[in-house]
Amino acid sequence: MNNFQIAIVGGGVIGSAIARELSKYKLNVIVFEMGSDVASGASKANSGVVHSGINSAHGSLKARFCVEGNKMFQSLADELSFPLLWIGKFVIAKNEEEKKELKRLKNVGIKNKVPGLEIINGAEVKKKEPNISCAEALWVPTAGITLPYQFTIALAENSAENGIKFLLETTVTGIKRQKDHFLIETNKGNFKSEIVINAAGLNCREIVAMLEEPDFKVYPCRGEYLVLDKNYRSLINSMIYPVPVEELGVLGVHVTPTIEGNILLGPSAEFIDDPNDKKTTKETMKSLFLEAKEIIPSLPDKAVINTYSGIRCKLASSEEGGWADYRIEESKNTPGLIKLLGIESPGLTAAPAIAKEVVNIVSRSIELNQKDNFKSKSNKRKRFSEMSTEKQSAMIKKDKRWGRIVCRCEHVTEAEVIETLSNPLGAQTLSSVKYRCRAGMGRCQGGFCTQHIVRIMEKHFGIGVKNMKLKSPDSKLFCGRSRGKQGD
Amino acid sequence: MVDLGGSKVIEKTVDVAVIGGGPAGLAAAVSAKKSGAKDVVILERNSWLGGILPQCIHDGFGVEETGVSMTGPEYAEKYVEEVERLGIQVLKETMVLSFDKKRKITAVNKKGMHKIDAKTIVLAMGCREKTRWNVMIPGDRPSGIYTAGVAQAFINLYNIMPGKNVLILGSGNVGLIMARRLKLEGANVLGVVEILPYPSGLPRNVVQCLDDYDIPLFLSHTVTSIEGKGRLKQVTVAQVDEKMVPISETEKRIECDTLLLSVGLNPENELTKGAGIKIDDLTDGPIVNQDLETTMPGLFACGNCLQVYDAVDLLSIDAKRAGKRATEYISSQKVEKDIWKKAKQPIAQIVAGSGVRYVVPQRISKCGEVQLTLRAKKPTGASKLYVNSQDKTIFEKKLRWANPANMIRVNVPIEKATSMQTLEVTLDGC
Numbered sequence: 076m077n078n079f080q081i082a083i084v085g086g087g088v089i090g091s092a093i094a095r096e097l098s099k100y101k102l103n104v105i106v107f108e109m110g111s112d113v114a115s116g117a118s119k120a121n122s123g124v125v126h127s128g129i130n131s132a133h134g135s136l137k138a139r140f141c142v143e144g145n146k147m148f149q150s151l152a153d154e155l156s157f158p159l160l161w162i163g164k165f166v167i168a169k170n171e172e173e174k175k176e177l178k179r180l181k182n183v184g185i186k187n188k189v190p191g192l193e194i195i196n197g198a199e200v201k202k203k204e205p206n207i208s209c210a211e212a213l214w215v216p217t218a219g220i221t222l223p224y225q226f227t228i229a230l231a232e233n234s235a236e237n238g239i240k241f242l243l244e245t246t247v248t249g250i251k252r253q254k255d256h257f258l259i260e261t262n263k264g265n266f267k268s269e270i271v272i273n274a275a276g277l278n279c280r281e282i283v284a285m286l287e288e289p290d291f292k293v294y295p296c297r298g299e300y301l302v303l304d305k306n307y308r309s310l311i312n313s314m315i316y317p318v319p320v321e322e323l324g325v326l327g328v329h330v331t332p333t334i335e336g337n338i339l340l341g342p343s344a345e346f347i348d349d350p351n352d353k354k355t356t357k358e359t360m361k362s363l364f365l366e367a368k369e370i371i372p373s374l375p376d377k378a379v380i381n382t383y384s385g386i387r388c389k390l391a392s393s394e395e396g397g398w399a400d401y402r403i404e405e406s407k408n409t410p411g412l413i414k415l416l417g418i419e420s421p422g423l424t425a426a427p428a429i430a431k432e433v434v435n436i437v438s439r440s441i442e443l444n445q446k447d448n449f450k451s452k453s454n455k456r457k458r459f460s461e462m463s464t465e466k467q468s469a470m471i472k473k474d475k476r477w478g479r480i481v482c483r484c485e486h487v488t489e490a491e492v493i494e495t496l497s498n499p500l501g502a503q504t505l506s507s508v509k510y511r512c513r514a515g516m517g518r519c520q521g522g523f524c525t526q527h528i529v530r531i532m533e534k535h536f537g538i539g540v541k542n543m544k545l546k547s548p549d550s551k552l553f554c555g556r557s558r559g560k561q562g563d
Numbered sequence: 564m565v566d567l568g569g570s571k572v573i574e575k576t577v578d579v580a581v582i583g584g585g586p587a588g589l590a591a592a593v594s595a596k597k598s599g600a601k602d603v604v605i606l607e608r609n610s611w612l613g614g615i616l617p618q619c620i621h622d623g624f625g626v627e628e629t630g631v632s633m634t635g636p637e638y639a640e641k642y643v644e645e646v647e648r649l650g651i652q653v654l655k656e657t658m659v660l661s662f663d664k665k666r667k668i669t670a671v672n673k674k675g676m677h678k679i680d681a682k683t684i685v686l687a688m689g690c691r692e693k694t695r696w697n698v699m700i701p702g703d704r705p706s707g708i709y710t711a712g713v714a715q716a717f718i719n720l721y722n723i724m725p726g727k728n729v730l731i732l733g734s735g736n737v738g739l740i741m742a743r744r745l746k747l748e749g750a751n752v753l754g755v756v757e758i759l760p761y762p763s764g765l766p767r768n769v770v771q772c773l774d775d776y777d778i779p780l781f782l783s784h785t786v787t788s789i790e791g792k793g794r795l796k797q798v799t800v801a802q803v804d805e806k807m808v809p810i811s812e813t814e815k816r817i818e819c820d821t822l823l824l825s826v827g828l829n830p831e832n833e834l835t836k837g838a839g840i841k842i843d844d845l846t847d848g849p850i851v852n853q854d855l856e857t858t859m860p861g862l863f864a865c866g867n868c869l870q871v872y873d874a875v876d877l878l879s880i881d882a883k884r885a886g887k888r889a890t891e892y893i894s895s896q897k898v899e900k901d902i903w904k905k906a907k908q909p910i911a912q913i914v915a916g917s918g919v920r921y922v923v924p925q926r927i928s929k930c931g932e933v934q935l936t937l938r939a940k941k942p943t944g945a946s947k948l949y950v951n952s953q954d955k956t957i958f959e960k961k962l963r964w965a966n967p968a969n970m971i972r973v974n975v976p977i978e979k980a981t982s983m984q985t986l987e988v989t990l991d992g993c
Contacts, residue, residue: 382701
């Protein structure tokens with residue numbers, strides 16, 4: 076039962092993209108994810124940008140996989156129906172110094188084979204972006220936006236539908252190399268696998284250390300974001316980036332529209348000791364806003380409605396300049412261990428291309444035979460709120476639960492919540508519901524719908540109130556019953 | 564594939580459509596029916612009537628309106644019985660998705676999609692609680708952070724305990740009532756933290772919910788950070804200066820597994836905005852005239868979506884007025900269509916002057932006695948309320964005291980206003 080050919084450690088965007096690629100073949104694959112859902116780390120908390128490839132040095136793996144990944148996105152979005160918009164981006168220069176930097180970026184982009192790059196003057200930019208003042212800007216038409224968590228969830232759910240096993244809330248505690256396989260110890264029991272793919276993100280060093288002496292260190296670097304109310308969406312049309320700051324190997328605070336109609340300001344870049352410290356801070360909230368105001372001077376204070384942060388997995392310290400290339404390789408010392416190290420931005424964009432590369436590495440030791448019955452398309456239907464009135468009527472006639480609105484702000488129906496909670500990964504937290512069908516994502520932040528979702532969890536899925544979680548194994552929602560029914 | 568045949572939209576025509584079956588909607592519907600409206604329908608998104616009342620199991624409801632103190636469920640029951648007796652139609656679990664300028668409502672329930680043609684609409688959608696993000700508390704994003712009303716629903720409606728060691732941020736009425744409720748349920752209530760130098764809730768609630776149970780109230784304090792990876796572990800609380808900026812030297816950490824937020828209420832007006840009705844920035848509710856009619860003719864507003872009330876009694880009294888005026892609107896349309904339209908042009912606008920946070924109504928379309936409801940900006944002792952037209956004071960009234968927690972209501976006679984004028988309402992401490 077517990078014997079697999081391939082074990083993937085980590086259900087982030089990289090692990091999920093690899094799982095999806097491997098699900099095309101006749102293989103026995105398992106994914107271990109310590110969180111209560113896929114995309115519970117950096118894959119969820121980022122800018123949601125599909126990068127073009129102008130920002131990574133020519134010849135680097137970052138550049139190669141970013142450009143390759145970018146080209147794969149549209150067909151993936153068509154197959155898996157996650158949202159994707161090619162809104163393009165402007166990198167803006169405010170002075171002569173920065174104008175030189177634009178030329179340099181453009182040249183890097185051309186070398187990396189990024190199409191359509193164009194330097195245009197401030198007046199032309201103003202026509203397209205009335206709220207932006209700059210001397211010159213680099214127009215990057217192949218930059219797009221997506222919903223990073225929906226992309227990851229779509230990859231994971233499609234692989235699960237194609238036979239890949241996902242084990243959530245499963246922490247790998249030890250790996251031992253045995254004769255012809257690895258013995259993987261977890262809190263859910265032991266597993267055997269011929270190949271181990273380390274896609275553990277920030278925890279990649281711990282996984283390597285279970286098998287060999289790591290020759291690298293991880294430097295967690297926190298990025299905080301501010302989210303603007305949807306009322307301000309019209310401030311910009313495309314993404315607006317400053318010229319990148321050299322020191323930290325990051326792109327600088329930029330202004331990014333989201334698929335949902337908000338605008339993101341961020342991220343900051345702060346090297347921290349604790350890779351799990353995803354807090355937001357008052358100081359950074361303030362400085363992010365001021366930096367964003369440099370880009371959009373008319374930004375109103377009251378526009379900010381939310382904050383979050385994500386942690387980058389860097390292989391270079393701030394003293395070393397913060398920039399290091401990805402490492403995607405099979406270990407020389409531990410054959411069968413495939414390492415994916417330092418997959419930070421543009422990791423979301425690179426994920427599909429990295430997954431292809433990993434399949435190549437796997438094919439060196441395991442014979443790959445394509446499945447005849449691989450289901451490349453997900454059967455995602457439109458959300459209730461996106462349907463025509465006729466279609467809505469038809470759905471309700473078929474199943475009356477389509478006529479019961481659970482989330483008032485986003486108009487999500489009971490049927491959609493139940494469908495969401497029946498996902499093939501078995502992810503059943505409040506956040507799993509929110510990130511799949513948007514219930515709880517609106518203005519009231521779950522004030523009205525939480526009680527209804529809790530009842531659905533109890534009634535339809537038999538989840539006890541003490542076992543209900545917000546987002547992670549230890550994020551319990553309740554301490555039990557108040558009166559009477561104490562047994563639960 | 565889906566068969567579209569036979570799954571038609573359900574159409575209906577009514578005199579009065581009331582959106583929302585909470586206390587305001589019930590009172591408006593009852594009053595509309597009693598005033599002679601034939602078809603009155605209440606559209607309610609929950610599976611029950613009464614809105615928030617069924618979870619308000621404490622007493623004190625109805626004292627000002629009826630002289631009898633009732634619990635929330637009892638108060639709601641009184642209206643629900645009347646709704647049934649009067650034969651008012653009720654569509655439960657029915658969510659209004661939108662309405663347009665022709666007063667055509669699109670709604671959904673388990674029977675299907677509905678298009679309701681209403682001669683007049685009364686808005687009674689209520690309000691929602693402000694969240695952590697309305698007050699922007701930095702830190703982690705653990706579980707264990709609830710708005711006070713959500714916690715109240717879990718405890719009182721579903722027998723679910725949100726946590727054991729609880730700190731409450733904000734001294735709004737629901738927060739105060741929940742402090743007592745949690746204490747009675749055996750939770751350890753660590754205190755109520757309020758950023759203002761005075762409590763936001765009613766004075767009687769401070770006494771009956773905190774003082775009587777030895778629950779400390781920390782005025783001029785706020786929560787500056789939240790910690791906890793999974794479940795909430797601790798929060799940082801600091802004193803604030805006169806500008807409400809936290810003083811970092813006063814920061815202290817309080818271990819708790821639950822943080823309740825009672826930091827204010829926001830009128831729910833997504834539908835209102837969607838229809839293009841003008842909203843007052845001060846109340847976040849629609850701009851209305853003396854008849855509680857919005858800027859869209861034939862569309863009235865009442866209850867907490869108009870302005871947030873501090874108790875249900877006065878809310879019901881005002882909502883009844885909205886229901887009555889809505890009914891009158893229908894009959895006047897039949898009789899003197901043009902004259903009515905002419906009369907609808909506002910003759911004066913009413914604005915909040917010094918010492919006043921907001922005033923409802925915001926405009927007047929005819930002379931006569933007008934009821935103003937308003938709130939003071941801060942608590943004062945004896946003070947005087949003025950209504951000024953340009954430099955002239957047209958009305959004044961002495962108040963023994965004024966407190967932002969208590970809505971002020973005055974009846975002001977407005978005489979012969981010939982052209983559009985501005986009436987400014989001010990409140991002076993003396």
